[in-house]
Amino acid sequence: MKGFKRLSLLMALVLMMGALAGCGGSKDVTNTSQETTENTQGDSSSTLDANKVIEITMLNSKGEIQAQLEEAAKAFSEDNPNIKLDIIVAEVGQSPFEKISVMYAAGNAPALAMLDPVDIPNLADKFLDLSNEKWVSDAVNNSLDNVTLDGKVMGFPLSVEGSGFIYNKTILDQAGVDPTAIKTTKDLEEAFKKVKAAGFEALAISPMDWSLGAHFLPIAYSTQSSDSEEVNRFLNELKAGNIDLKTNKAFNGLMDTFDMMKQYNMYKNDPLAATYESNQQAMGSGEVGFWFMGNWTWPQIYEFAQVTEGFGFIPVPISNNPDDYGNSGIPVGMGKYIGIDKENNNEEQQAAAKKFLEWLVYSEKGQDFFVNKANLIPAFKNITLEPQDPLAKSIKEYMTNGKTIQVISTLPADHWAEVGASMQKYLVDMIDRDTLIEEIQAYWKNVK
Amino acid sequence: MVDWRDVEMNREKSFVNKLCTYLVFAGPATFAFITVIILPFLFGIYLTFTDWNGISSTHSFIGFENYLSVFKDKTFFNSFLLTLKYVFFTVILTNVIAFLLAFILTSGVKGQNFFRSGFFTPNLIGGVLLGYIWQFIFSNVLVYIGENLNLPIFSSSWLSHPDKAFWTLVIVGVWQYSGYMMIIYISGLMNVPKDIIEAASIDGAGSFRKLINVTLPMMIPSFTVCIFLSLQRTFMVYDVNLALTKGGPFKSTELISMTVYNKAFLSQDYGVGQAQAFFLFLIVAIITLVQVYFSKKMEVEA
Numbered sequence: 001m002k003g004f005k006r007l008s009l010l011m012a013l014v015l016m017m018g019a020l021a022g023c024g025g026s027k028d029v030t031n032t033s034q035e036t037t038e039n040t041q042g043d044s045s046s047t048l049d050a051n052k053v054i055e056i057t058m059l060n061s062k063g064e065i066q067a068q069l070e071e072a073a074k075a076f077s078e079d080n081p082n083i084k085l086d087i088i089v090a091e092v093g094q095s096p097f098e099k100i101s102v103m104y105a106a107g108n109a110p111a112l113a114m115l116d117p118v119d120i121p122n123l124a125d126k127f128l129d130l131s132n133e134k135w136v137s138d139a140v141n142n143s144l145d146n147v148t149l150d151g152k153v154m155g156f157p158l159s160v161e162g163s164g165f166i167y168n169k170t171i172l173d174q175a176g177v178d179p180t181a182i183k184t185t186k187d188l189e190e191a192f193k194k195v196k197a198a199g200f201e202a203l204a205i206s207p208m209d210w211s212l213g214a215h216f217l218p219i220a221y222s223t224q225s226s227d228s229e230e231v232n233r234f235l236n237e238l239k240a241g242n243i244d245l246k247t248n249k250a251f252n253g254l255m256d257t258f259d260m261m262k263q264y265n266m267y268k269n270d271p272l273a274a275t276y277e278s279n280q281q282a283m284g285s286g287e288v289g290f291w292f293m294g295n296w297t298w299p300q301i302y303e304f305a306q307v308t309e310g311f312g313f314i315p316v317p318i319s320n321n322p323d324d325y326g327n328s329g330i331p332v333g334m335g336k337y338i339g340i341d342k343e344n345n346n347e348e349q350q351a352a353a354k355k356f357l358e359w360l361v362y363s364e365k366g367q368d369f370f371v372n373k374a375n376l377i378p379a380f381k382n383i384t385l386e387p388q389d390p391l392a393k394s395i396k397e398y399m400t401n402g403k404t405i406q407v408i409s410t411l412p413a414d415h416w417a418e419v420g421a422s423m424q425k426y427l428v429d430m431i432d433r434d435t436l437i438e439e440i441q442a443y444w445k446n447v448k
Numbered sequence: 449m450v451d452w453r454d455v456e457m458n459r460e461k462s463f464v465n466k467l468c469t470y471l472v473f474a475g476p477a478t479f480a481f482i483t484v485i486i487l488p489f490l491f492g493i494y495l496t497f498t499d500w501n502g503i504s505s506t507h508s509f510i511g512f513e514n515y516l517s518v519f520k521d522k523t524f525f526n527s528f529l530l531t532l533k534y535v536f537f538t539v540i541l542t543n544v545i546a547f548l549l550a551f552i553l554t555s556g557v558k559g560q561n562f563f564r565s566g567f568f569t570p571n572l573i574g575g576v577l578l579g580y581i582w583q584f585i586f587s588n589v590l591v592y593i594g595e596n597l598n599l600p601i602f603s604s605s606w607l608s609h610p611d612k613a614f615w616t617l618v619i620v621g622v623w624q625y626s627g628y629m630m631i632i633y634i635s636g637l638m639n640v641p642k643d644i645i646e647a648a649s650i651d652g653a654g655s656f657r658k659l660i661n662v663t664l665p666m667m668i669p670s671f672t673v674c675i676f677l678s679l680q681r682t683f684m685v686y687d688v689n690l691a692l693t694k695g696g697p698f699k700s701t702e703l704i705s706m707t708v709y710n711k712a713f714l715s716q717d718y719g720v721g722q723a724q725a726f727f728l729f730l731i732v733a734i735i736t737l738v739q740v741y742f743s744k745k746m747e748v749e750a
Contacts, residue, residue: 098713101502122716125505209696272608272697273587414715421698428608428697448717 054352056111056345057086059103061096062158062336064296065374072369076359083352097122097413109344111353114336117146117409120155127154127339128350135361135380143379146409147337155337156357159376162395162404163215163294164313164330166301171200171289179314183322185257192264195289201266204279204291207427211276213420214411215331216258216292217440219316220251222405223326231406238444245437250326253318255433261292262427271427280304292316295391296335298375302389312394315403326405330398333407334379412447419443495722502718514723523699524724527707534614534703535682538621542678543671546626550633551659564634568627575624579691582620583607586692610700613693617701620688625681629674636670637663665748672743676736683732704728 060069066089073085088110090099097119103109104126113123120127130136131153136144139157147155165188167179175198177191192202206212224234237243245251266288267274280297282288284304301311317327340353360366361380370378371385377392387393398404422439425431431439496514500507518524549567553560570578587605594602606612640663648662686705689695695702695710702710708728712721 095714097503097716101713101716104503122501122503126503209698270604270608273591273605414710417699417710417714421696424696424698430698448715 053082053084054348055084055086056349056352056356057088058112058338058353058356059090059096059100059110059114060087061090061094061099061114061116062296063089063091064299065376068299068369068374071373072360072366075365075369076356079359079363079365080352080355083355085352085356095413095417104344107344109341111341111345111349112338112356113341114158114338115155117155117334117337118411118413120147120337120339121149123339124149124154126341126343128342128354130154130156130340130354130357133354134358138361138380138382140379140381143334146334147339155339157334157379158336158338159334159370160332160379160395160399161294161296161335161377161407162313162330162332162391162398164292164315165203165290166283166293166297166391167290167312167314168283168286168288169310169312171195171198171286174198175200175289177289179312182314183317183327184320185253185260185317186320188257188317189260189264192260192290196264200286201282201288202264202290203261203266204274204282204288205261205265205267205271205427206276206279206291206293207267207272207274207424208276209420209424210416211293211420212423212427213418214416215294216316217254217419217423218408218411219318219326219331219405220248220254221408222331223250223254223318224248226325226405228406231408232410235408235410235444238441239447241441241445243441245441246434250318251437253324254316255436257317258426262429272424290314295375295377295389295395298389298391301391302375308388309390311390313391313398315405329403329405330395331407332395332399332404333409335376415443415447492722493726496719496726498719500718501716502712502721503716507719510719514719515727517720518723518727521720521724523702524704524707524711527702527704528728530614530701531683531704534617534621534685535679537618538625538682539675539678541618541622542625542629542682543674545622546629546674547633549626549630550637553630554634554637564631567630570624571628573624575685575687576691578620578624579688582616583692586616607693608697610697613697613701616692617689617703620692621682621685624688625678629678632674632677633667633670636667640666665746668743668747672740672747675743676740679736679739680732683728683735 058069058073060066062069066087069087073087077084090096096113096115100109100113100115100119100123109126115123129152131151133153133156135156136153143157143160144153144155147153147157169179172179172191172195175191175194177194179191182188182191195202221231221235224231234243262268262271265271266282276297277300279291279293280300281304283291283293283297284301286305295313298311302308305311313330315326315328315330318324319327321327338357340350340357342350345353360370361378361382367378367383367385370376370383371387375387375389375392377387377395387396419440422431422436422443425439426433426436495507497509497511498507499510499513549563553564553567557563573581587607590602591605593599594604606616644666645658645662648658653661684705685703686709689701689703689706693701695706704724705728708721708724710721711724712718715721
C-alpha cells in the first residue's frame with residue numbers, strides 16, 4: 001500500500017513536470033532552429049539548408065483561384081525541393097482579416113497572408129519589411145501606395161482588379177446592342193429591353209453583401225470627383241456627419257440606375273435567393289446578357305462558357321449625361337496584397353516565403369500561373385505575357401485609355417457587411433431610399 | 449494517555465495524503481481547467497477594459513467605455529431579443545417533442561429501438577454540415593416542390609425572408625436537439641418505479657391520471673437536465689446559424705454569438721466584442737442557475 005502511494009505520488013509529479021516541460025520544450029526547439037538559421041545565414045545569406053524541408057503556409061483569400069494556387073505551390077516545390085508550401089483558404093465572403101486574427105490568436109499565423117489593402121496597415125507590426133525585395137522596383141506605378149508605411153513596403157501587390165457590368169457579346173450581337181455605345185442610364189435600359197426582346201434574361205444582380213457593399217455602392221464615393229484627394233475629403237465629411245446623401249448627385253444617380261436595374265433583374269421575384277454560383281452559371285452558359293461583377297470570377301465563367309472571347313466590361317452609368325465623370329470608366333484598383341509574417345515564422349520560413357514571391361514574379365512558371373492559370377492582371381512591369389481572358393483584356397484596355405475610376409482601399413473593414421446589409425434591404429424593397437440613406441449615414445457616423 | 453505529538457503528525461500526514469490523492473486524480477484535470485478555461489476567462493475580462501483590435505501588439509486601457517457602448521448598441525440589443533425569441537421557441541418545442549417521442553417510444557411500439565436511433569442521429573451530425581444540408585432543403589428542394597405543386601408557401605426560398613429564415617433556424621434547432629433530449633427522457637421514463645405506477649392503477653387511476661400525477665413528478669430531474677442543456681445550447685448556438693443563414697438576409701437572423709463574433713473579428717473591435725460576450729455569459733449564467741434552482745425545488749422522492 002505504501003509502495004503504491006509512493007508510486008502514485010511519483011506519477012503525479014511526472015505528469016505535472018511533463019506538462020511544464022512541454023511548455024518549456026517548445027521554446028528550446030525554436031531557439032535551436034533560430035540558431036541554425038543564423039548559422040546558415042552566416043554561411044551564405046540567401047541559400048537555404050538543402051537537407052531540411054521547410055514548411056510554410058499561405059492564407060488565400062481569393063477562393064476563386066484556390067485550385068490554381070495549389071498547383072502553383074506544387075510547381076514551386078518542384079523547383080525548390082526543400083520548401084513545402086500549403087495553401088489555406090478563406091472562403092469567398094469570409095473576411096480574410098477575421099481569419100488571420102484567429103490564426104494570430106492561436107499563435108499559428110501563416111508565412112504568407114493574402115489580405116485586402118485596408119488590412120495591411122493594421123498588421124504592420126507583425127509583417128516583414130519588404131522594401132529591399134527585387135520585385136519592388138518592377139512594380140507598376142502607385143501599386144505599392146496602399147502598403148507603403150513610413151517609407152517601408154509591407155505588402156506584395158497580387159493583382160489589379162476591375163469591376164462593372166460584364167456582358168456576353170454573343171447575346172448582345174443577337175439583340176443588336178453595341179456595348180461601347182452605352183453611356184447613360186437610359187442607354188443601359190434600352191439595352192436591357194433589347195436583350196429581353198431577343199429572348200434572354202437582361203441582368204443578374206448578385207445579392208451578396210460583399211458585391212453590393214464593397215463593389216457597387218462605393219462607385220457612388222469614387223465618382224464624387226476625379227481627384228482622389230477630393231474623394232478622401234468627401235469620406236471624411238461623411239464620417240463627420242456633414243454630408244446629406246439625399247442631395248448628392250452621384251449617389252442618387254447611382255441609385256436611380258440601381259432602381260432601373262431592379263426592374264430587369266432575372267431574380268426579380270426573389271432577389272436574395274440568387275447565389276454567386278448560380279450567377280456564374282447564368283453568365284457562363286449564356287442565359288443572361290449583363291451581370292455586375294469583377295474579373296476575378298473569370299475562371300468560373302470559363303468553366304461554363306469554355307471560350308476565351310466574347311465577354312467584356314462596360315461602366316455603371318450614374319446619369320443621363322454621357323460626359324459625366326464615371327459614365328465612361330470602370331473601377332480599377334489593387335485587389336489583394338500578400339504580407340510575410342515575422343512573428344510566428346522563423347527566419348528560414350520568412351526566407352522561403354520571400355523566395356515564393358520572387359518565384360511568382362520572375363520564374364516562367366510563376367508568370368504562367370499569374371496570367372494564364374489564375375487569370376490575374378499582374379502589377380509588375382517585367383511580366384509581358386498578354387492576358388488570355390477577355391475580362392482582363394477589357395480592363396487593360398480601359399487602363400491604356402485612362403478610362404478608370406478609383407477603387408477606395410481605405411473603407412472601414414466592416415463597411416461591406418454593414419452597408420451591404422442595407423443594400424440588400426433596398427434590393428428587396430424592404431426599405432426606401434430615405435431609410436437607406438439614413439442607414440448609410442448612421443454607419444459612417446458610428447464607425448471607429 | 450494520548451500522545452499529542454502523534455495526533456499532530458497524523459493530521460499533517462493525512463493532509464499530505466489528501467493532497468497526494470487529489471493531485472493524482474484531479475491534478476491534471478485541474479491544471480488543464482485552469483490553463484484552458486480560467487486563465488483565458490480572466491484574460492478576456494481584462495481585455496474588455498482595453499481598445500484592442502484583436503491583432504495589434506499594443507493596446508491601451510480605456511476603463512468602462514466598452515461596456516457603455518454595449519448598452520448603447522442597438523444591433524446588439526436587437527440580436528439579443530431575437531436570441532431570446534429563438535431560445536423560447538426552440539427550448540419549448542424541443543422538450544415537448546422530445547418528451548412525446550420518448551413517451552411513444554417507451555410504450556412498446558414495434559421497432560422502437562430503430563426509431564430511437566433514428567431520432568438520435570441528427571445529433572451526431574455536426575452543426576455546420578447540418579446547416580448546409582438544410583440550406584439545400586430550404587432553398588432548393590422545397591422551392592422545387594412548391595413550384596411543381598403550386599404551394600405558394602414554398603414558392604420562394606424561406607432563407608430569403610427575415611421571418612421565415614428565423615423559423616428555419618428554429619426548425620433545424622429542434623430537429624437537431626430533440627433526439628438527444630429524447631434519450632434523456634427515455635431513461636427518465638424507464639426509471640419511474642413500477643411499484644408506484646402499479647399502486648396508482650390499483651387505486652383506480654386511468655393512464656392520463658397516472659401520467660400527470662405519478663410519472664411526470666417522478667421525472668422532474670430529467671426535465672431539469674434537458675431544459676438546462678437546451679437553454680445553454682440554444683443561447684450559444686453559432687454553427688447552425690453560420691451555415692444555414694449566415695445571419696442573413698441582411699443581418700436579420702444574426703443570433704447573439706454571431707453578433708459578438710462579428711463585432712470582435714469583423715469590425716475589429718475586440719474589446720467591445722469581449723464585453724458583449726461577458727454580458728452574455730452573465731445573462732446565460734443567471735437564467736440557467738435560476739432554472740436549475742427552481743426545478744430542483746420541484747423534485748420529489750418516491
